Amino acid sequence: MSFWRLIARSAWFHWRTNTAVLLAVAVATGVLTGALAVGDSVRFTLRKTLEARLGKVEFAVTPHGRYFRTDLAGDLKSSLGGEVAPVLQVPGMIGNHDGSRRINRVQVLGVDDRFYAMGPGKNPFVGAVGVGVVLSQAVADRLAAAAGDEVLLRIEKTTTMPRDVPLVSDDDRTIGFRLKVHAVADELAFARFDLAANQAAPLNVFVPLDWLAERIEQPGRANMLLVAGLASDVLPEELNAAVRRIWRPTDAGVELIRRETQNALELRSRRVFIEDSLSEEAMKADAGAVGILTYFVNEIRLGENATPYSMVAAVGAGNWIPAGMRDDEIVVNQWLAEDLGAQVGDSVDLTYFVMGPRRKLNEERGRFKIVRIVPLEGAARDSTLMPDFPGLADVDNCRDWKPGVPVDLDKIRPKDERYWDDYRGTPKAFITLEAGRARWRNPYGSLTAIRYPWREGLDRQVAQYLTSHLDPAAAGLFFQAVRESGLQASRGGTDFGQLFLGLSMFLIGSAIILIGLLFVFGVESRSPQIGMLLAVGWPARRVKRLLLAEGGLVATCGAILGVVAGLFYAWLMLYGLATFWSGAIGGAAIRFHATKSTLLLGGVGGLGVALLAIWITLRKHVTLPARQLMAGVVEGYAASRSRGRGGIWLSVVSFIGAAILLTLVRGGQGQAMAGAFFGAGALLLLGTLGLGHGLLCLAAGGGGWSLVSLQGLGIRNAARRRGRSLSIIGLLACGVFMVVAVGANRRDPLRQPQSRQSGTGGFALYGESSLGILYDLNTEAGRKELGLTDPELADLKAVPLRVHEGDDASCLNLNRAQRPRLLGVSPDDFIQRGAFKFAAFSEEAAPHDVGWSLLDGESRDGVIPAIGDYPTVVWGLGKKLGDEIEYQDEQGKPFHVRIVAMLDSSILQGSLLISERQFVRKFPSVDGYQVLLVDATSDKMEAISQKLSLGLTDLGLVLTPTWERLAAFGAVENTYLSIFTALGGLGLILGSVGLGLVVLRNMLERRGELAMLRAIGFERASILRLVFYEHWGLMLGGVVCGVVAAVVAVIPALRSPARQAPYGFLATTLAAIVLSGALWVWLAGKLALQGRLLDALRHE
DSSP states (O other), rough: OOOHHHHHHHHHHHHHHHHHHHHHOOOOOOOOHHHHHHHHHHHHHHHEEEHHHHHEEEEEEETTTTOOTTTHHHHHHHHSSSSSEEEEEEEEEEEEETTEEEEEEEEEEEEEEHTTTTTTSOOTTTTOOSEEEEEEEHHHHHHTOOOOOEEEEEEEEOOOSSSSSSTTOOOOOOOOEEEEEEEEEOOTTTTTTSSSOSSSSOOOOEEEHHHHHHHHHHHHHEEEEEEEEEOOOOOHHHHHHHHHHOOOOGGGGEEEEEETTTTEEEETTTSBBBBBHHHHTTTSSSSOOOOEEEEEEEEEETTEEEEEEEEEEESSSSSOOOTOOTTTEEEEEHHHHHHHHHTTOOOOEEEEEEEOOGGGEOOOOOEEEEEEEEEESSGOOOOGGGGOOTTTTOSGGGOOOOOOOOOOGGGOHHHHHHHHHTTOOOEEEEEEEEHHHHHHTTTTTTTTTEEEOOOTTHHHHHHHHHHHHHHHGGGTOOOOOOOHHHHHHHHOOOOHHHHHHHHHHHHHHHHHHHHHHHHHHHHHHHHHHHHHHHHTTTHHHHHHHHHHHHHHHHHHHHHHHHHHHHHHHHHHHHHHHHHTTTGTTTTTTOOOOOOOOOHHHHHHHHHHHHHHHHHHHHTTTSOHHHHHTTTTTTOTTOOOOOHHEEEEHHHHHHHHHHHHHHTTTTHHHHHHHHHHHHHHHHHHHHHHHHHHHHHHHHEEEEEOOOOHHHHHHHHHHTTTHHHHHHHHHHHHHHHHHHHHHHHTOOOOOSSSSTTSTTTTOSSSEEEEEEEOOOEEEHHHHHHHHTTTTOOGGGEEEEEEEEEOOOBBBBTTSSOSSSSSSEEEEEEHHHHHTTTTTTEEOOOOOOOOOGGGGGGGGGOTTEEEEEEEHHHIIIIIIOOOOOOEEEEEEETSOEEEHHHHHHHSSOTTTTTTEEEEHHHOOOOOOOSEEEEEEEOOOTTTTTHHHHHHHHTTTTTTTTTEHHHHHHHHHHHHHHHHHHHHHHHHHHHHHHHHHHHHHHHHHHHHHHHHHHHHHHTTOHHHHHHHHHHHHHHHHHHHHHHHHHHHHHHTTHHHHHHOTOOOOOOOHHHHHHHHHHHHHHHHHHHHHHTTTTSSSGGGGGGG
């Protein structure tokens, strides 16, 4: 008979044992393959989501608050080739026809055919009659809207200037339209378009580009540029170089105007204030350039006489002021001098508003000495010196002024009205440019115009100089590699394959132990056959190869079956993630996908661990004497005379290591302390297992246990097969340790939510708005400006935060955030409240700079300090304290933020926080505050939420209870813990099966021994108790070892107010384990004692 035929026949002859081994291998392989397939599915889903949201788009320009020519897209296409599409994006809100359903923070996109050419190719506007909207499926579902329905769309009435610019009105910020739904778009119609890396479907509303541009008074302009179809090796720098070659000053919002009356060329900005980087270069364009800063002053006073509401121009030189005029001197026109009764040498006071944070108007005063009075003619009679201030330049009657600052119409006299009618915004006074800049400079610029003495061709010269010397990135015209960033985000996200491998590791470990136990049982039952082979001259090595080959054949079949089962396991896990475990992925839909490499790796991996387990069990078995094996005695090697010194030493070293670890972390806090305690618990677990091994060795040698008592006899019997006994203890101890340690770390967001040190920071409501809130809700004046006059809101206290949009770095996003959202906050708002608990600080933090005060610092290299909570930094970004992230400011200049501290898990998850001062420096065009943290007592929370939401409806404010937001984040962590617990429970079930098999095997092997006990007078009940003491004691030992180690590991969690151990669940689980073990022991004992027990003596 050939070697391989012998293997096949032997495998078939012992089919029962081999079937059990095959099933155990299938379980291990199936779990391994399934975990890897879950990872494949998540990666596949993220890749498909990337394709759905970007289509063919590779690069994008997104200048915040700025608009460029739509023709720039055509010019760029001619230069680069490929496809270039202009898009107009504005924030908005949408409701159904009767207003019963409303969605805030929708993305309204003005698009045309060029946009859809970059998508899958389906243009939903084809065949549209009249103006209509196309809704993404996500929006349509939430509105319950369909094609043909009417919707109410409200969008921001944009302005070329940020709302925080002085003298910009905030009236009529939104405009509404009633439109018909032309179509509901799916992924094939580019409905998921979104530049942010997020698997959640965006809330998109599509309208025709030209129509939207007209409605927001930006005809022929766009604020987003998309590029596709270029060579794969093109870099953003090449696109930026192309923009520099073809851009025009008007793309930066700059206009060159010929002033024929003044014989000058004037440079103006659509943003009123010319940015400093632009004005510095523009002043160099011609030697005769003159800078101008014209401002609206509240009053010009001389003694008891006062002239209200006038323009004053600060000029650098020219015909308006005499050469050498000092900064505390002023030139006034004849009209103002007569109105005030002023003469040269008199001093006048100028009163004016400057804008502070949260549009707080601070009235300031400056005193100037009159050095000249000029007639209202020539250069002094120039109404074009007034910038195009909204609410001033576009009204005919001065009583219709809405300049964005308080105007007392009662102070306006008939002569003031006549001056406006005759001279419009002609300045009544002139000061030096340095004096004006010192008073009226703001983050948006320090000039309102630049004038050049006119000569032929000067306009072309200045335009060419600007396009060649200015970087269009300063106007926000710079490209970002959005596809590459998206690919990095999808590849760098949480590896669900590794995650589920970790979550399933105990289950896999249990299956491996079960493989080893089942195979060794099969080998032990064939000891006479093995002994016969050795006795007839087979070398021990060949016998071992025979058994290993047989086991390998069984394991191979099991691995093949396991690969198939793994696909079902993966589908089951994905079903769980879509239903009762959906909190782990933020409700995203994961598509099933498994690669060939995963199936191969899973099968080979499962086969490998099975062969390893089989090899370990065979190491010593064939080394026994043939005579002993033929007699069926296989206990010799297991009953080694070792006294367990190795186990004792292991326990001593582990206990000492745990003590040292706990001593070192004494007084520590945060994640380091939690990790130290978990490590100490793991060492204690290892030490108790070593101690158990030593005690079993001691019991095998007598150990003082009496053989005349059932307890002593049971303990001695347990020590006879120390390998089996230690397997039972170890398996149960590890399982109990993981179940208790994991279960105790559950978070309870409802526990002490009012505490300032909790994840809510003590705030009651978290709000986000579609449009920025410009005024301070903490002041009566601010609330009045917003129309919040309800007495319920009289004592409202809130912390506003500015928002620079970026990737969602919360645990709800499966992608790895590349540049997370930035929130700008005044650190004092949190310091005064003592809000939020810090988990860790960077080593660079000075002792006096702890907590929120860290945001006020700035390193020598210009790096901005930032704070994020632990899940955001560690899991969302994959960063640690001291790491830096690169951003680009509004002008395309790179800057870095450094993580200097981490909060415990909080409602701020998903974002990084920097100081508001730094935020405004980098992103001055961001209007107002879009995140709001509201203080409220529990009895007033609902009323404040309703009235505040209603009062700020037009801004799209949505308020959420902070505990609810924190619970959504906590649900992710708790869901992972639930998955781990469920899979650990499956592992414990396998462990219980292993326990039952060990008990049954022990009893069947010792049936003759039990018959002898029966023959010498032991009652069946006494023998059953003996079996119970022997095996249930092992199980209790495993449970006690696991519980003791787990309690030490979870001490920080038990102390944390944010966590609440589910004591009832844990107690129920442990009770179920104990009862399950008792049941298996009882069943094994009953089976072993069934039938005519004394007949077993005939075979001895």
